[in-house]
Amino acid sequence: MAKLMTVSRKEFNSFFASPAAWLFLGMFLIVNLFVVFWGETFFARNIADLKPLFSWMPLLLIFLVAALTMRSWAEERRAGTLESLLTCPINPITLIVGKFFASLSLVALALLLTTPLALTVALLGPLDWGPVLGGYLASLFLAAAYIAIGLYMSGRTDNPIVSLILTVIVAGAFYVLGSSTITTFFGHRIGGILELFGSGSRFDSITRGVFDIRDIYYYLSIVGIFLTLNIFSMERLRWAGNVNQPSHKQWGWLTGLAILNFLLANVWLSTVGWARIDLTQDNIYSLSPATKQLMQQLQEPLLIRGYFSEKSHPLLEPLVPQIKDLLEEYQVAGADKVRVEFVDPHTSQALEEEAAEKYGIHPVPFRMASRYQSGVVNSYFNIVVAYGDQYESLSFEDLIELKAQTNGEPEVLLKNPEYAISQALKKVANTYQAGGDIFANLDSPLSFTAYISPEQQLPEALVELSHELKKVLTEFQQSSEGKFAFQFVDPDADGGAVAQQLAKDYGFGPQIANIFDPKPFWFYMLIKSKGEVVSVPLPSELNSMELKSSIQAAVQRMTPGYLKTVAVVTPPAPQDNPYMAQMGMMPETGNTYRLLLEQLAENVRIKETDLQNGQVSPDTDMLLLLAPDSLNNRQLFAVDQFLMQGGTVLVTTSPFDVEISNSLEANRHQSGLKDWLAHNGLTIEEKMVLDPQNASLPVPVRRNLGPISVNEIQMMPYPHFPDIRNTGLSDQSPMTASLGQLTLNWASPIEVDTDKNKTREVVQLLHSSSKSWLSDSLNVLPDYVKNPDSGFKQEGTPQSYLMALAITGRFDSWFKGKQSPLLEEQAQDSAPADDSTGNSGKEENKQKEKTVVGSIIDHSSDSARIILIASNTFASDSVINLASQGLGSLYTGPFEFIQNGVDWSLGDESLMTIRSRAQFARTLVPMEHRTQLFWEYLNYALAMFGLILVWLWRRMGQRRKQAYYQEILAEV
DSSP states (O other): OHHHHHHHHHHHHHHHTSTHHHHHHHHHHHHHHHIIIIISOHHHHTBOSSHHHHTTHHHHHHHHHHHHHTTTTHHHHHHTOHHHHHTSSSOHHHHHHHHHHHHHHHHHHHHHTTHHHHHHHHHHSOOOHHHHHHHHHHHHHHHHHHHHHHHHHHHTOSOHHHHHHHHHHHHHHHHHHTSHHHHTTSOHHHHHHHHHHOHHHHHHHHHTTEEEHHHHHHHHHHHHHHHHHHHHHHHHHHHTTSOOOHHHHHHHHHHHHHHHHHHHHHHHHTTOOSOEEEOSTTOTTSOOHHHHHHHHTOOSOEEEEEEEOSSOOTTTTTHHHHHHHHHHHHHHHHGGGEEEEEEOGGGOHHHHHHHHHHHOOOOEEEEEEOSSOEEEEEEOEEEEEEETTEEEEEOHHHHEEEEOOTTSOOEEEEOOHHHHHHHHHHHHHHHHHHTSOTTTTOSSOEEEEEEEOOGGGSOHHHHHHHHHHHHHHHHHHHHTTTSEEEEEEOTTHHHHHHHHHHHHHHOOOOBOSOTTSOOOBOEEEEEEETTEEEEOOOOSSOSHHHHHHHHHHHHHHTSTTOOOEEEEEOOOOOOOOHHHHHTTOOOOOOOOOHHHHHHHTTTSEEEEOOOTTSOOOTTOSEEEEESOOSOOHHHHHHHHHHHHTTOEEEEEOOSEEEEESSSEEEEEOOOSOHHHHHHTTEEEOSSEEEOSSEEEEEEEEEEEETTEEEEEEEEEEEEEEEEEEGGGBOSSSTTTTTTOEEEOTTOOOEEEOTTTTTTSEEEEEEEOOTTOEEEOOSOOOOOTTTOTTTSSOOOSOOOOOEEEEEEESOOBOTTTTSOOHHHHHHHHHOOOOOGGGOOHHHHHHHHHHTOOOOOOOOBOOTTOEEEEEOOSSTTSHHHHHHHHHHHSSOOOHHHHHHHHHHHHHTTOOTTHHHHTOOGGGOBOOOOOHHHHHHHHHHHHHHHHHHHHHHHHHHHHHHHHHHHHHHHHHHHO
16 A cells, blocks of 8 residues: 555656646636636526536546546656566556556546635525535546546557547547437437446436446446556566466456456446435435325325337437436335336327327427438427326426527426426325315314304295205215214304304304394304314305305315315406507506416416405415405405405515516506505505615617617616525525525515514515615616616615515404495395385395305404515516526526415425425526626636645645755765
């Protein structure tokens, strides 16, 4: 070992005895910094990772390592010193391995000099250190393989240039084998086999953040093979001119056997898929505990089938093996309950017909172009998740994400495949369960209590409904196998003790059906189980079918695994104005939420409503108000009473609405919720938050080209788009803890009345930065001439502002002590009865159909929740499209935030932890151009400083060595 260290140290020092080491280190840093900041346009890419550094490493190291090793043996042979080395007391193996570690140490030093770049990225964004560590390890193993090749080639010739060329050819062949240049000529099956031989494809696997023993051994086997060949070639030089001996043949056999073992070990390890470590921060390449829990809940066989064509688009083909690896993990986690299949419908007409007829899957035409031809390939890139008689199909749009690059070629990565597949799995399981026995999955019995007055006190319509209720409850009890029991209670019995308890616990009070004949009665229904209470509202249509649906919805709400229902209120679409089209103006589009609703529909059942009937549908589990516009008293009553029933109301609203068309135009906005929110201790100020930490806005900028003036679209800082991250996102709530980043557009500050909310739990979700300020101006167009930094003049004292919160607790009804709006409108619509019109029977039936129960729940239970987000537009289609333009890929932050809010409200947080795993979710903090230049030039300076430190280190080493030799000479 001491001899090995001596040889390594001598060889390492010899690199610095000539310009070789300095040329290697300098070129390594220059090329890498150029690639990161110029070739890959680091700041324009806007992703906090080191992929720009490592993406070119396999190619760069081929040439640099070839130049580094070309003189290792060739120079010895040309100078005639090789024979003396081979006959010295040091074993040739020690010489070869010593040269190997000396070259590897120089590469490690070069990689160490790039660490300031990693620290810079960590300061500018949420860097995941796992792929960075994997990238550095992969670079070392890759360099080791190339060094072994270079040493062998250098030992085969006495010409360093020939050695360099041979090394580039052999190392380049290993790289090209697995590159897309070759694999695109074949399908993903043969391409996947070729990738197993490619040094670059193996490198990409590790830099993703997956430390797989198969990839590591691949590089070690190359090192072993070529070092073995190097040792054998050196031994043959020692035999040159000698008579053949039996030991010579033994050397040949042992060398061949060693190489064969290195190769066979690769084949054996190819079947070992478990020996790997996921280095990523969120373990994005391993099944999460949430997914494994979903798999354990399966009661029926699950089929996951991948439809992948043998020939597909070149950007999609490298993703197929990654998906296959993930689906195999589903197979392992689900054991006998899960069957995973991979099919190519192009190989069988029956498979193609089944895919089209049963699952609605068709091949997608992808346009391809090369240097020689262009054409279209129709290929499959789909996954089907089938459970029972339910299925969900995922297309390539669900599985991948695109990011536009400056060179015009999009970057394609897997979006978040585990979330997409697990989400589909959860949806089909819940839908299948909803179609079966509603009591099958109950983990504890249900107790149904009907608090109903005697029949003589009830309106005629409710008398008949009470009879139907008994029939429905009896039917449920008989089919529940002992899991459902019911009872009828008269609240006024025993001196009204039950009525007082109902008023105290649930805010229930006597009801009336006619404002002109205010005869009080009771007709409330509750379901209880293990301390949980769900109120069963009366249906809008007082008949047996609607009553059964209402009770069934309440039962499903208490049963785990059922697909939940979210009622959504969106602003009404503006009326078309034909004169705008004639004038050449764009029509008003208003705020639409198609993209958001499509995302939500993947997890829950969406029911769009306008609440004009004054009620929220009984099967609703959560109410979502998106930019509500001028809600009337009847609609407000529906919102209020849903909250009083213990429901969750998520509101996105602000006193301002901004229309995005040919320009940006802000207007005052009336939601109809201002007084209701104030009653609950929440006030939204009529101002907008402006934050210097913001997202950019594509703005036309005029530029003069000589006598010609042109407008260019440039991304400019826009303070009305606060970029919220780190401390601005609450770590106390699962809604924001794993979010990472969110842009809240044209938001307003929220004030919380501490007195009204002292008994409730208030979680402040979103805050602007401490340098924010407020403005009540309706002019939201930036002026970069007067205010070049941000486009707006800063006013007032900067501070952080609250822009979203969640409140849980007991709320008092806004309508407490007031008349029900439903009865008031009924009274206004009713006319005095005119007996002269005749046909009194028909009038009675008509009046019976119009029976409206005017009950008001005075207060909610402690489980009621209000989630308030003070922005009208942050999740609208127009704003999402605007934000996506600047990002280069679809911006999904608002979708994830609202989806988290829905899951948290419904008590289903299983997928929240993996929802924000998208590859492009880790963005850089917003910064001005001069700040970008500062960080870029700082990295250039740090690279130079690193070289200076290496020079000082080597200088100190030389001085110590000189002092050592001077002491020896002095003793002599």
